[in-house]
Amino acid sequence: MPAEDTVFNVLYDKFMFWSIVVGIFTFGWMFIAMLRYRDGVEPVENMDKYHIEVGSFPVDSHNTKLEVLFYVLPTVIVVWLTMMALASNTAVWSVDENEPTYNIDIVGKQWFWEFHYTEALTWEDPGTGIDVDWQGNMLMVHAQNTTGVNVTVAIDGVETDYQLNASTGMFALSGVMFDVELHSKVTVVDADENLLHTWEHLPVGTILSSAGGQHLILPCDKISILSLHSRPSDASNPNYVGVQHSFWLPEWGVKEDLVPGLEAGTVMYAQPDDLGTFPIRCAEYCGMDHSKMQGNVDIVATEGETCEKDTGVKKQSSQDGEAANGGGY
Amino acid sequence: MRTRALTLVALMLLMLAAAPQFEAMPTGIGSAGDNGCTCHGGASADTSVIVEGLPDSFNASETYPFTVTVVNDVMELHNGGSTEGADPWNGHAGGFRILTTSGMVSTVNESLSHDMDGGLTHTADANGVRTWDFEWVAPGDDGKVVEITVYGNAVNGGAGPGGDYWNQADFFIPGANAGDIAPSARALVVLITAIGLALGLVLLGVLYVFYARSPSTFTIEHFWSYLKPWLTTTDHKQVGILYFLYGFTFFLVGGVLALLFRIQLALPENTFLTETEYNSFFTLHGTTMIFLAAMPMIAGFMNYVLPLQIGAKDLAFPRINAMGLWLLVFSSPLIYAGIWSGEGADITWVMYPPYSSLTESNLGAELAQYGSNIGTTAFISGILMLGASSTLGGVNFITTVFTMRAPGVGFMKMPLFAWSVFVSVFMLYMSLPAFIIGVAFLLFDHTLGTVFFTAGGDSLLFQHLFWFFGHPEVYVVVVPAFGIVSEVLATSARRSIFGYKSMVFAMAGIGVVGFIVWGHHMLTSGMDPFWRAAFMITTMAVAIPTGAKVFNWLATIWGGSLVMRTHTLWSLGFLVTFTLGGISGMFFPVAGLDVHFHDSYFVVAHFHYVFIGGTVFALFSGVYYWYPKATGRKLNETLGLWHFLIGFASYNATFWPMHALGIMGMPRRTHSYTTESGFAEYNMAISTFSFIFGLSQLLLVWNIIRSNRHGEPAGNDPWGGWSLEWMTTSPPPTPSFHDIPTQGDMNELYGHHGTGQKKESPLKKLATPLAKGVEE
């Protein structure tokens, strides 16, 4: 179900409104006609004027003005709807120049997704009362007044467990240089191993895959520019170039096909502005396990940010700005 | 007499028993064991894989040594096989991969192999030679049959896989106590058996129908003289009836497939059907419903009614007409053939490549799981035959309408059903070439090794070719429905249709605009923004003539005097559901909405609203309307009323919730969904109602069979229609008119264009207070 502040939702509401208007008019007319003009319900004068006789074309029943009106009415509605919706055509496939962006490559294979990071991402849970700070060769964890007990530091997949200082709620580790090229992750858990806080750095070149249950991680409050490519699951046969998939993020109401053989790939945009985990689905039939080709996307706050901005489409503003941007969408 | 019939039945049973037994093809699909091929280059018959030492049958847990040798004397060795020079033949000569369903295979020298993805694969150390020694430890259970597949790769020593060739050898080794291995049959034998079986069953059914008509006078000679004219007929009425019965049968078959996969979807994470079954069932469902059910049923009406309506003795080319029918009949076994191998076609009714052009034959056994099922090749051939059948039909109907209208039946004096057939057939005829080319190339990809739509080819091109046909195709099936509804509503309201000319223009308009909207099916395929906007605008424009048609129908019943017959009810039902489907259709061309809706259940809801609520409801209406003409008897109205009430209600309950599922994010063509997704409640409801809808169709089946003998006799013109088909007897003679009739024109006698009595404007009626009607 797409979120409130998506292009989809704003447009859907408008279309729903006009559908209901058209529906009330058409169905109102239809049901009254059906009920009122039944045989024997209302005496109808002069049915003979049509001269329905077998073998002869009956007298025309027509009214030119009305017939023209029957073309004009739908035309008006259609023109109105088209004008209303035309802007969405560019809106869902373009980026606002002033907004910050985040680029990532999505690769679809039979039958899983790979997320190739082309831009580094450092993120940290906001609002947990815990702060991880890693500068140079000094790693500090501030967890005062929390139930945190243990700290795990994973660098390039190698995990080391440490304990927070029980009295200060702090932890300091010196001598481990922060390396922008290594996948690093610091997590804080409480005495029962419940995860309290995560800090993670994903360097350029990180590949996460839904086959291993990994989630796509995207920063919030930035327009994510997703480049989509379809690739074969096995490169040993040159005939096999991969198949069509479609990357669907129902939460933002957007999808785009992955077209094998299209070197430039296709592109789509999403603008997450709330933390959380949301589904990814494959929408284009791609063979046996198409229905299993699912994944999840985690929306996270970049280090130091809180993800409290509302960056999505505003119903209010799009209506206010209608005159300015040619009808909005 | 009776003994003869019984002998015949016994003979057929004997045939059934003697039919060759067969095993489903070994699928291997779905097991990770097929992953990770180490063979490279191409498969080639020049390479032979020689295996010595495997036993004919095995004893439990015994160890059998065997040798594998790869031979390829014709391949070119890299660098001429020289071991010297700057780029020497580096000694890479061969490789192997062995899969076994049971027991353990290993190389005698352990360093030569390792396990990979559930099979045995060579290491680099084994590369230097083309012969290796193995041991197979048989499983502890000697009651089963073990399948061993040996892949041998002849490598030329080059850096890349180019110029390497591999082949495979398969062994089925039964245990000492395994009993006989079920014989496996060739696909062709299976196919022919299946066709023979199906024909036998149909024959049996017809035999029974004939026998039941008059058991006392039944003889086989009578039966043949009854059957033969039907099989060899070129009369448009008989061909029409055959078309309809064929289509209706497949409507039920497609419905059963739908109910099967609705069972699968009723519960989350269900395993009632496997993925392969689910995928081929919905593919066959879609293809059947469009090409084998809707189109033939429409063709049935076209054949039967069109010549009668325009006062023609028959169609222009009666023999070509019969040929079209039989091409269609024989395409269905091809389309369904794959089912008997356990792997029916699974490429969806839109057949998008590269998936649809990838199969075992161009991917190789190891990668076969990534390509389409083996039934696909036959399926595509079947589709080609359908294309041929439709093309023949097109030529025939266009010629008939142009040249065989009776005196008085001018183009602007044709009944609206005749007009709708004309528009529909024209659209079909104009759009088919694109489709046939696409499908033929797809078949070449399967059989000749071309790559039109895979590596180096263009898979999007197929989508364009398909939808250039596919979109007009959806109008091909819905425009005749418009025609039927126009006839039924006007007759039932006892008036002439409101705005005849504007109805004709609307249909012609749809026929033209329908050709420039195909891109709306591909809005999310990376299309250029200009074309997205263009296709959006053209698509929205289709709503204009469609809206005009709906308003004209409403104006027809407004002020009329509706006689509520079953066919009237179905046409009124059509108005409701088709309008709903039309409104939901307005949501798709809009980019901002389509990026969410595309390929979701919202689409499934929409097209069932226009296909069932549009085409199928109108066809039902047509059945009740023209059945008396074809048989001389009316269908039972009580049964008809129940059919409508149950069918209409359960239909809406089945398909309406699909809109919600689509918005929630359920993709179409989905074998299963998780419990967390929250789709379960709606799906359960949909599945339940779909069964009611499916079962309600049996009322129509029963009605058709029963009324043929017990129905109320109908005169020439039971409903008060005016067009020429109501002039002849029911059923009409053959040829349909002994003397070509002349159609009169009441406008000439009583017309009052601007003169005479002024008609009351329906607008004024609209404005009159409704209280009167509501009180009634």
Ligand code: HEM
């Ligand atoms: C008992 C009545 C029917 C039921 C319950 C039913 C149900 C369904 C469902 C649930 C799907 C979606 C399958 C999926 O995407 O996984 C589907 C697909 C489809 N149906 Fe039906 N259907 C019925 C009758 C019809 C009829 C009468 C037509 C056409 C005249 C039709 C045409 C199609 C087509 C074209 C598809 C698309 C197949 C594809 O995706 O390749 N169906 N049906």
Ligand SMILES: [Cu+2]
């Ligand atoms: Cu998929």
Ligand SMILES: [Cu+2]
């Ligand atoms: Cu279309």
